Structures are given as C-alpha cells and as structure tokens.
Amino acid sequence: MKVTAGNVPNIIELPGRIEAVRTAEVRARVDGIVERRLYKEGSDVAAGTPLFLIDPRDKQAQLVQAQASLARATAAQANARSIVNRYEPLVNRKAVSAQEYDAALSDARQAEASVADARAALARAQLELGYTTVRAPIAGRVGKAQVTEGALVSAGSATLLTQINQLSPVYATFTQASVKLLDLQQQAQDGALQVPDLSRIEVRLILENGREYSAGGYLDFADQTVDPSTGSQMIRARFPNPDRQLLPGQFVRGRIVLGMVRGGISVPERAVQITNEEANVMIVTRDNSVARRTVELGGQMNGRWVIRSGLNSGEMVIVDAWMKVQPGQKVTPRVQTVPPAASAAKR
Template sequence: MSYPGLPKRQLFKAVVLSSLLFLVSCSDKPQQKGMGGDMKVPVSVITVQPTPTEIFVELPGRVEAIKDAEIRARVTGIVTGIHFEQGSDVKEGQLLFTIDPAPYEARRNQAAAQLKVAEADVRSARLFAQRNSKLVKSNAVSRQEYDNAVARALQAEANVAAAQAALQSAEIDLGYTKVVSPISGRIGKSIVTEGALVSATSSTLMASVQQLDQVYVDITRSTTQLAQLRKAMDAGVLTRSNDGDALARVVLEDGSVYPQDGKLLFSGVSVDPSTGQVSLRAQFKNPDQILLPGMYVRVRLQQGMDEKALLVPPQAIQRTADGLSSLMLVKDGKVTPVAVRVGPESKGKSIIYKGLNPGDVVVVEGFQKIRPGAPVQAMPWNGEQKAAAQPAPAQG
C-alpha cells in the first residue's frame, strides 16, 4: 500500500491508523459469532433412577404429657409452707406444701384415746363373760345373764375395731397436711400462697406436675388419606415396612426436624362424625424437654416403602404462575419443561409421583440463563459431594 505525495510523518500516521482499523475489524468477528443463538449454556444435571425409599406423610399434631397430675387439697386448712421452686423438676413423693397440721394432730390424739378406752372396755367385758361361763354351769347365774355378758364382750370388741378405724382415718387426714408430688416431673407455678385457705370440699387446685421425659403427640388424619394409602398398598406402589412399629418424626414450628424418632402407638378405629377424621397417637422420648404440652407440631408418619421412587433435589422444582410444579429436562441437548406432581420429601429430596420417567436428565442448577428450547451443555451436578464435604450444622 503506497501513499504518494505525503510527507514521511503523515505517511507514518496513516500506516498506524490503517493497522489499528484492521485489528479492530478482526477482533469484532469472533464476538459477533459468539452472540449467535447456537451457543450452549452449561447447566448442572442429574439422571433420575428408581430408588427404594421410605414414604412419609406429614400430619398436624399436638404434644401431650404422658402424665399430668393436678395437686389438689385433700384436707381443709391454712397453707403454712411451700417447699419447691416453681418451674423446677420434682421427684415422686417430694414434699410440696404444708397445711396447718394442728387440728388434725388433735383429732388423731383424740382417736388414739378413744381406742384405749375401747380396749379397756373389751378387756373388762371378756373377763366378765369368762366368769359367767363358769357360774352358768353351776346354775349360779341364769343362761340369759351369761348370754348378755357374751354380747357385751362382742360389742366391746366391735367398739375397739371402730376406734382403730377412727384413729387410722385421723392419721390419714394428718398425713394429707403434707402435700407430696404423686409423680416425677416438672412442676408449674404455685396457684396458692402461704396463708391461703384450701378446702377439701372444693378440692382446691394447688399446682400441676407433668412428666416430660417422654411425651405423646396426638395426630388427626382424614379418611381420604387412609383410603389413598390402602389403594397404594393394594396396587403394590407401596409395600409395608419391615419394622414392627410405624416410625414417626416431628417437624417443629421453625421447620427443623426433632432429633428423636417416635413410634405410632395406635390408630383410631372410629371416625369423628363432626370432622371426618381419625385420631392417632405417637410416643417420643423427650430427654431435653424440647417438646412441651400444648405445642403444635407436624408429624411425618411412616407409610411404607416405595421400591421405585423417583427423587430430585428440591431446588430442581420450578413453580409456575398458576401454582403448579415443573421440571426442566434435557432432551437432545435442549431444554424441555414438563409438569410434575410432587410428593413428600425423603432424606432431603422430593419424590416425583407424575410427569417424570426413569433415565430422564433433570436440570438442577443454571436456570438463570436458559429458556425452553435453548441448547445447553449438561454437566453432572456435584451438589451432593459439596454438601457432604461441608461440616454438619450444630444442633439447636
């Protein structure tokens, strides 16, 4: 390329400018090619395969104490002492309250004195009857007098028995002045104070003790769900678990899973006509007393084993505008959305009941850059390996 008639400096500038324009035109060509629609977006995928999986159903439940004892007054009197810390753990037989024992001690002493009088009377009556038994043989006394003496002796013995019963009753009432805990557990607030008058007639409530080392969870389940479970069993979709007791897990209000598994105690045999539901009860160990009576929880109840469950990570499930669920599949290198029906979760994955087939390739990560029909480059998802490499979160 020549530039006749130009000075050397201008000629040099023209050559440099031409070179720059050439380089810019060359660098624009690959960019324009990269902007084309044939570019494949990398996405993370999994290939779905049937997996034997335990199936659970999630139901509402309420926590109930295994033992719930109401401490009530059994004698009438003034409370003279409270011997526990409110909200603390108490043992069976531990002294909780003291009711003024003075009037009951006096009654006990009076009953003991009456017993001694009765015992003295019975001794005298027995000796009199024995003497008359000898005199009646020699006709010194009449048979009637002898019979009267024997009857008085028997009556005196009955008086002794009545006096013993009165003394025992007085001692029981005196014992009730020391109010003890009938069970081991956690005691609530004291409903009465020192100096308060409690009544045996109205059974004044003084406190409550609840056993919390184990708790019940009462569950309700609709008859429709029971019918669906029965159909799944009959169709062979679900098989019964090998365990003798049905497994139950509690989901707390914050969404965390309670660490102790429980077992189903019974399933109701009658339906509540007002709600159309059946009552169930599960039992859980509660060593840390995390579950408290009256707490609302969700219970995951074991249903059986699905030998061919299709599982996907929850983040693979997309929600449509109409509230339905869908998955992004990779078919022939392109994205294809499919509508699915999602079941319960098992071991951190969601069970897909409808819309997914064994061998399907499901997109798990990379949704931001894809659309239906877009070409993609599928790469194996390594989210499970990353999760396993991370330290386990601290509990509670």
C-alpha cells in the first residue's frame, strides 16, 4: 500500500485501576454487642437496608430514662408557671415583693430550659437507639462482614463493620507524566492536534486477559495538581458496568483517543512486525528493492497502527507476504486499494 497522510486518532495507552463511583465504610455509631448480621455478603442492597443489629437493651433503657427526665422537667415547668401566674396580680397590690416575683420568673425560665434540655436528651436517646440497627448509607454491593455475632463494637473507635461499593457505573483512573500532557497542550496550541472537549474524549479498556471491554467510556475529570513524588497527573474516565464485570482495584489498560493528529500516518496491523520491543515495516524503494524500516508506534484502533515516526507520505509499505522477502531483494509490488487514514480512523 502507498502511505497516505491524513487525520489519524491520537491514541495514548495508559495503565489504570478501576474504582467505585461511591464507596461507604459502614462503622459502628454506638457501643454494644453485635446480635445479628442481617444481610447476605456480596449482595446488592438499597440505601437504608438493615445490615447489623447491635444489642439495643441499653439504649432502650436510656430512652426510658430520658422520657422520665422530660416528664419531671415538664412537671417542674408547670409548677413554676403557676407560681408566676399567682404572683403576677399580687405584685401590683404589693402583696408580694418584686424580688419574690423576679425569683419566680427566674425559676420559670430555668424550668423552660430544663424542659428543652430534657427534650434534646430524649431526641439523642431515640437517635442512638436507631443506631443499634445499622443501615446501608448508600445503594450498592455490600462486602464481607468485618465482625461476627457476639463481637463488641465501639463508637469511640468507629469499628468497621463492612463496606459498600457502587459498581454501576465505575471509574477508571490513569496517571500520565505531566511533561507528556504539556507536549499535548503545545501540539493543540500549534494546531497539529485537534482535541475535543474533555467529556467527548473516548476511552476503551483492555482487561487483564487482553480482551477489550465491550462498552466505551469518556473522560470526566483531569486533576489540576501534579504528584510531586511521581511528576504525574491523574485523569479519570467513567464507564457503564451493568454486568458488574469491572470490580474496584482491577488492573486495566486504557486506550484514550485524545483528539486527531493532522497529517498523521497509519498502516494495517498485519504490516507491522514487533520483535524485542522494536517495531519494523518492510517498504519497497523506488527501484523496487525491499528495505526494513524501524518505526515508532502510536496507538492501535480499528485494526490499524498509528505511526508516529519512521514513515513518510508516499512510501510503499508491504502489507501481505512480507515474511517471504528479505531486505535488498527485488520485488514486483501489487498496490492495494486501502482507505485513507482519515476514513480508517472513523468508528
């Protein structure tokens, strides 16, 4: 085939990890003994689903005590108000001194404050009794229980009970050297690279077994800080995960289509030979002799390799039967009709 320059995808392949969109650590908020686990490990739960039951008897007793304190404070408040009501007409007739009336008013206000304090204590007791039933804070897949029945859990140390991960959709996070990102920005400013908006940059995932994940994703976040220990920046893509095939912590490789390179070159995959981490192609020179050419590969998409350097527009690349010829051999080439690079780059 005759190499033709055109717009080719600028593909960057980066290692990454899968992360849950939302993760919640379920921890104890009261002290007590775990009585029961109320869920099946590894199942999907809705927000508010009961997960554990902590012995509620102590909190029930505290609730009764708070209710009694509120009743006592309410009775004291009623008595203080009645005294103020009796003193109010008497103080005008000088039957009760102003000092006694002021003291009665003060007692009434203190009684009101005691009622408010008792109500707050009752609300807190009701809240803590509710904490004895540990519920899922978010919807997602709940993990292995970190405690068993009979275990003592503590609110002070925030004992971890389990963890919930929201697995659909999921994030894939990648890191790229900041100098590489600066080069891309410079290429975009010079007009050599057409970069779309962040939300329109497509990412394809390669799983650990080498297969491509069926659904594509798009970038949704690029960190604005550089990690001083590695000199890299983090970028993130969002992927649908209806079958829960992607799991948090899973290693993946991402092929990021970061815009289109103007005047780029691509060739079919079968034309490239990769040996000892070096890529080569066989070309036919003007005198119909075979020559080996080392090339620098870019990304791979739609059955084609993007060539970053090593080939020029107009050169003839051997696509088929290159294994039957040797450098320096004279050949009679048959030129194939190959779609231009721009057409091959379209999905």
